[in-house]
Amino acid sequence: MSYELAFEVERGDFETAGGASRKIKKTLQQLGISSKIIRKVSIAGYEGEMNLAIHSWGGTILLEVAETEIILTIQDSGPGIPDLHLAMTEGWSTAGVEARRMGFGAGMGLPNMDRNADHFEIESKVGNGTKILMKFFL
Amino acid sequence: MKLSRVQELLEAVVLSGESHLDDEVLTGFGCDLMSDVLCFAREDAVLLTGLINKQVLNTVDMANMNSIVFVRNKMPSEDVIKMAQEMNLLVMSTKYILFEACGMLYANGLKGAHLR
Numbered sequence: 414m415s416y417e418l419a420f421e422v423e424r425g426d427f428e429t430a431g432g433a434s435r436k437i438k439k440t441l442q443q444l445g446i447s448s449k450i451i452r453k454v455s456i457a458g459y460e461g462e463m464n465l466a467i468h469s470w471g472g473t474i475l476l477e478v479a480e481t482e483i484i485l486t487i488q489d490s491g492p493g494i495p496d497l498h499l500a501m502t503e504g505w506s507t508a509g510v511e512a513r514r515m516g517f518g519a520g521m522g523l524p525n526m527d528r529n530a531d532h533f534e535i536e537s538k539v540g541n542g543t544k545i546l547m548k549f550f551l
Numbered sequence: 552m553k554l555s556r557v558q559e560l561l562e563a564v565v566l567s568g569e570s571h572l573d574d575e576v577l578t579g580f581g582c583d584l585m586s587d588v589l590c591f592a593r594e595d596a597v598l599l600t601g602l603i604n605k606q607v608l609n610t611v612d613m614a615n616m617n618s619i620v621f622v623r624n625k626m627p628s629e630d631v632i633k634m635a636q637e638m639n640l641l642v643m644s645t646k647y648i649l650f651e652a653c654g655m656l657y658a659n660g661l662k663g664a665h666l667r
């Protein structure tokens with residue numbers, strides 16, 4: 414079993430943000446993945462999707478379903494995170510007014526992705542962008 | 552508690568997903584911060600909130616929660632109601648403020664949907 418699906422997420426598009434995560438959830442349900450794992454992937458993926466809409470200049474989400482794991486790769490082309498340690502601290506956020514009006518920007522997104530994934534990697538360079546790799550073991 | 556009892560206690564108007572009124576709910580979570588809902592709320596719970604945008608529906612969907620009650624007489628736009636209908640999600644609106652609505656449900660046996 415091997416399955417791949419890619420989505421683009423636009424900067425600042427709070428109207429349609431969440432659409433990729435809903436499709437990922439439906440896909441995993443159709444593939445017969447357990448609801449416990451789907452919930453973890455859905456929450457981590459949605460946090461990532463909202464981060465792309467809120468913080469990035471736009472980016473992509475890649476879903477890969479393999480024999481023993483689900484991999485989510487969330488990547489953008491900027492602006493990049495100057496201090497990853499701060500960004501991973503609960504309660505620290507640079508989100509703007511619009512994101513906060515939607516109920517986001519509490520500084521919980523990245524830590525929550527880390528909490529839900531079995532394996533979490535983040536790399537970021539100012540000017541180059543951010544890449545997050547999350548694995549969920551089946 | 553049946554969701555129909557939640558509707559009755561809160562004198563709530565049903566905006567979508569009426570067929571779920573017969574479903575059971577064991578816990579509730581009251582919050583206007585979707586980030587915290589995604590972090591702390593248990594699945595199969597009812598979310599009580601004063602936020603009425605589409606991201607509230609997405610949050611409840613991703614967290615596998617079973618219904619939404621908008622408090623303080625908040626009414627979402629037609630777009631949001633249509634999206635809830637397409638998702639087949641039970642969404643209601645009550646005149647009570649968040650504190651009162653949570654208190655009434657808690658006093659009648661609904662527990663907090665806290666994960667930790």
